[in-house]
Amino acid sequence: MNILETHHIVKDYAEHRALDDVSINIPKGSIFGLLGPNGAGKTSLIRIINQITGPDEGKVLFDGQPLNEDHIRRIGYLPEERGLYKKMKVGDQLLYLARLKGLSKSEAMDKLKIWFTKFDIKTWWDKQVSDLSKGMQQKVQFVSTVLHQPDLIILDEPFSGFDPINANLIRDEILELREKGSTIIFSTHRMETVEELCDYIALIHRSKKVLDGPKKQIKEQFKTNTFFVEHSGTLNGLAELYQITESRVLPAGLTRSQIRLPEGGSPNQLLQDLLPKVEIHSFGENIPSMSDVFMRAVNEVPES
Amino acid sequence: MKNILLVLQREYLVRVKKKSFIIMTFLTPFLFVGFYAAMIWIAIGSTESKTIEVLDESKLFINQFKDTEELKFTYINEPLDSAKSAFTTNKGSGVNALVFIPKDVLDHPKDVRIYAAKNVSLDLKSDIEKTIERQIENIKLTEAGITRKIIEDARVNVSSETISLNEEGEKSSSSGAATIIGGICAFMIYLSVFVYGTQVMRGVTEEKTSRIVEVIISSVKPYQLMMGKIVGVALVGLTQFVLWILLTVLFISAAGYAFKDKMGDNPQAKIEQVQKSMPAGGAMSTAATSAGNDNPVTEVLGAVSSLNIPYIIACFLFYYLGGYFFYSALFGAVGAAVDNDADTQQFMLPITMPIIISFFFAQFALRDPDGPLAFWASIIPFTSPIVMMVRVPFGVPGWQLALSMILLVLGLMGTVWLAARIYRVGILMYGKKVSYKELGKWIFYKI
Numbered sequence: 001m002n003i004l005e006t007h008h009i010v011k012d013y014a015e016h017r018a019l020d021d022v023s024i025n026i027p028k029g030s031i032f033g034l035l036g037p038n039g040a041g042k043t044s045l046i047r048i049i050n051q052i053t054g055p056d057e058g059k060v061l062f063d064g065q066p067l068n069e070d071h072i073r074r075i076g077y078l079p080e081e082r083g084l085y086k087k088m089k090v091g092d093q094l095l096y097l098a099r100l101k102g103l104s105k106s107e108a109m110d111k112l113k114i115w116f117t118k119f120d121i122k123t124w125w126d127k128q129v130s131d132l133s134k135g136m137q138q139k140v141q142f143v144s145t146v147l148h149q150p151d152l153i154i155l156d157e158p159f160s161g162f163d164p165i166n167a168n169l170i171r172d173e174i175l176e177l178r179e180k181g182s183t184i185i186f187s188t189h190r191m192e193t194v195e196e197l198c199d200y201i202a203l204i205h206r207s208k209k210v211l212d213g214p215k216k217q218i219k220e221q222f223k224t225n226t227f228f229v230e231h232s233g234t235l236n237g238l239a240e241l242y243q244i245t246e247s248r249v250l251p252a253g254l255t256r257s258q259i260r261l262p263e264g265g266s267p268n269q270l271l272q273d274l275l276p277k278v279e280i281h282s283f284g285e286n287i288p289s290m291s292d293v294f295m296r297a298v299n300e301v302p303e304s
Numbered sequence: 305m306k307n308i309l310l311v312l313q314r315e316y317l318v319r320v321k322k323k324s325f326i327i328m329t330f331l332t333p334f335l336f337v338g339f340y341a342a343m344i345w346i347a348i349g350s351t352e353s354k355t356i357e358v359l360d361e362s363k364l365f366i367n368q369f370k371d372t373e374e375l376k377f378t379y380i381n382e383p384l385d386s387a388k389s390a391f392t393t394n395k396g397s398g399v400n401a402l403v404f405i406p407k408d409v410l411d412h413p414k415d416v417r418i419y420a421a422k423n424v425s426l427d428l429k430s431d432i433e434k435t436i437e438r439q440i441e442n443i444k445l446t447e448a449g450i451t452r453k454i455i456e457d458a459r460v461n462v463s464s465e466t467i468s469l470n471e472e473g474e475k476s477s478s479s480g481a482a483t484i485i486g487g488i489c490a491f492m493i494y495l496s497v498f499v500y501g502t503q504v505m506r507g508v509t510e511e512k513t514s515r516i517v518e519v520i521i522s523s524v525k526p527y528q529l530m531m532g533k534i535v536g537v538a539l540v541g542l543t544q545f546v547l548w549i550l551l552t553v554l555f556i557s558a559a560g561y562a563f564k565d566k567m568g569d570n571p572q573a574k575i576e577q578v579q580k581s582m583p584a585g586g587a588m589s590t591a592a593t594s595a596g597n598d599n600p601v602t603e604v605l606g607a608v609s610s611l612n613i614p615y616i617i618a619c620f621l622f623y624y625l626g627g628y629f630f631y632s633a634l635f636g637a638v639g640a641a642v643d644n645d646a647d648t649q650q651f652m653l654p655i656t657m658p659i660i661i662s663f664f665f666a667q668f669a670l671r672d673p674d675g676p677l678a679f680w681a682s683i684i685p686f687t688s689p690i691v692m693m694v695r696v697p698f699g700v701p702g703w704q705l706a707l708s709m710i711l712l713v714l715g716l717m718g719t720v721w722l723a724a725r726i727y728r729v730g731i732l733m734y735g736k737k738v739s740y741k742e743l744g745k746w747i748f749y750k751i
Contacts, residue, residue, distance in 0.1 A: 014745065014749070047732075050522040051522075052518070052521050052522055052732070053751050054750075054751060056750070072522070072523060073523075075522070077518075077519065077522045079515070079518040079519060079522075081515040081518065082515060083514040083515030083516035083517070083518070083519065084514065084516055085318075085510075085511075085514065085516055086510075086514055087318070088318060096310070096314050097519065097520075097523070099310055100307060100310055100311075100520065100523035100524055101523055141519075144519070
């Protein structure tokens with residue numbers, strides 16, 4: 001079941017096409033990474049999901065229904081460019097934003113109390129936003145994003161501006177929200193975040209979707225079928241059977257070699273071939289990191 | 305609709321709770337009343353009587369100087385030099401000035417001298433000069449064989465009363481009161497369009513530069529956000545007006561109470577004196593004298609009450625709101641088009657020009673409320689909020705008022721529509737130097 005589906009979205013601006021036939025499916029309860037270089041069209045897509053703008057072509061389904069105004073209150077959005085009213089008290093501001101999302105005053109108050117206790121920020125209620133540090137403002141803004149318990153939470157670079165302690169705090173909250181049934185879209189180009197948290201990803205590049213699916217599966221696709229081995233001794237004669245892409249001497253006197261399997265070759269066979277020749281200290285498959293995937297996917301798309 | 309109300313509520317409360325709003329609201333009527341109170345105070349304070357010695361060598365002016373409450377004249381008969389030295393040595397004797405009239409004053413009227421320890425007031429100087437002039441004039445006329453009686457018969461005092469003649473019959477109208485009321489209304493609208501229009505613009509730029517706008521418009525439509533802001537600020541303006549009026553009345557009654565005993569038995573005269581010494585008071589007494597009555601205050605009140613006050617207030621509210629919406633929408637669009645306050649200048653001119661021109665036209669309309677300039681300016685929506693308010697107290701034909709109102713409503717719908725089109729694009733557009741051409745394109749963007 002998908003909480004959100006976009007079908008063949010096209011969005012044109014005056015001088016360029018921001019989104020070109022973009023279709024993605026976001027499964028309920030997942031953490032979905034929306035990746036792409038700057039200016040790829042991520043923000044345009046997010047704005048369409050938030051109904052800030054509308055697509056020129058294509059349609060968006062939210063929980064199976066065409067996107068409409070009732071869905072606004074089921075979505076929480078944290079834009080990359082954070083902002084709050086500077087000359088407004090923290091408490092008043094959060095109440096206001098919650099009520100714009102359709103919460104009643106008393107509902108909003110109850111929920112705010114819980115969050116203020118949780119983040120230990122009770123003393124902030126009567127402070128002006130301009131008196132808070134940037135990190136504190138980020139926390140306030142995070143609360144405003146998730147306060148109305150949205151089914152879909154869209155976070156654009158959520159960890160920028162947080163120190164590691166607060167970043168962890170926010171990460172734990174995100175995971176907890178997922179436990180409670182929310183779906184999370186991360187728009188980011190911080191690959192370690194994606195590596196750590198995302199179940200699914202979609203990569204947008206030059207207005208087009210170039211990749212999407214479960215993270216594991218995508219990594220699988222991008223495997224190069226190479227293995228690394230750290231050994232003492234030399235790999236005499238192995239080059240006739242396998243392609244050795246790299247071999248370098250480590251400081252401890254060991255050699256680390258990268259070996260590519262031929263089509264249909266298995267790692268066990270490789271080990272058998274290695275055993276008589278060298279002493280193996282470690283052996284493993286090269287799994288591509290998300291940043292490898294990102295770099296390769298982006299570089300494969302030709303300049304248009 | 306619920307969202308517009310939420311936005312409106314925030315915009316209103318944020319502004320009304322501001323220190324500057326509270327200070328302005330209390331300080332303005334306080335200063336206004338304080339200014340008048342100070343004038344009255346000064347008028348009362350200067351009532352100690354002065355003694356003037358008159359040394360009249362010509363013997364033509366005996367008993368011509370009339371004692372008043374403030375001035376006492378005594379006549380002396382001694383040489384000028386001794387009089388002068390007596391004046392300087394007996395400073396404490398209570399003589400404030402010495403008037404010397406030479407023997408040949410008829411031929412050399414410029415030789416009249418006023419000696420005083422300190423400079424004498426202009427009022428005193430002109431009083432003395434007038435008395436002398438009149439006496440010399442009398443003497444010379446008499447010499448020519450014309451008596452005072454002939455002159456008095458020849459002098460005709462014309463004071464016409466303006467009567468507005470219409471279906472309801474004759475009614476004593478008061479162009480003076482209409483001028484004042486019209487002028488005040490027009491000025492208030494002029495000022496509030498500027499003050500509150502700029503507030504709308506600032507508010508929009510603030511949301512844009514603080515980047516909160518993206519969060520807000522993920523909850524409310526840009527149009528709702530804009531309208532909530534415009535209406536919220538309009539209510540702030542109305543609140544301020546109402547508080548000003550209430551506080552002014554309160555302060556005046558408080559000041560009146562404080563002055564009650566000081567005013568003594570003739571408070572009316574004091575007020576009259578104060579009014580005469582002030583330009584605004586001058587206009588008021590013109591209004592009063594045109595009706596030919598001795599008591600200017602009651603006369604002005606009477607003149608004002610001859611105007612249809614509820615009708616004028618209704619028109620004022622309509623044109624205040626109409627003019628404000630018409631222009632504040634445009635101010636809002638400018639706020640959305642730029643990245644910060646400093647960039648607003650280039651787009652301000654086309655908005656501020658018609659407002660300033662309206663104010664000029666309003667001054668012409670005050671002089672000639674039914675002239676062609678006043679007519680056209682009060683029909684066209686760009687200028688009508690200010691110019692029509694000048695004409696309303698003088699009486700405007702129903703069809704003109706209706707036409708002007710309909711056009712204003714259509715006009716403001718137009719500017720609100722236009723502003724909304726620019727606004728929805730502008731609030732999400734950053735880091736771009738915007739030109740008029742660009743703005744034009746935005747109007748036709750689809751979002």
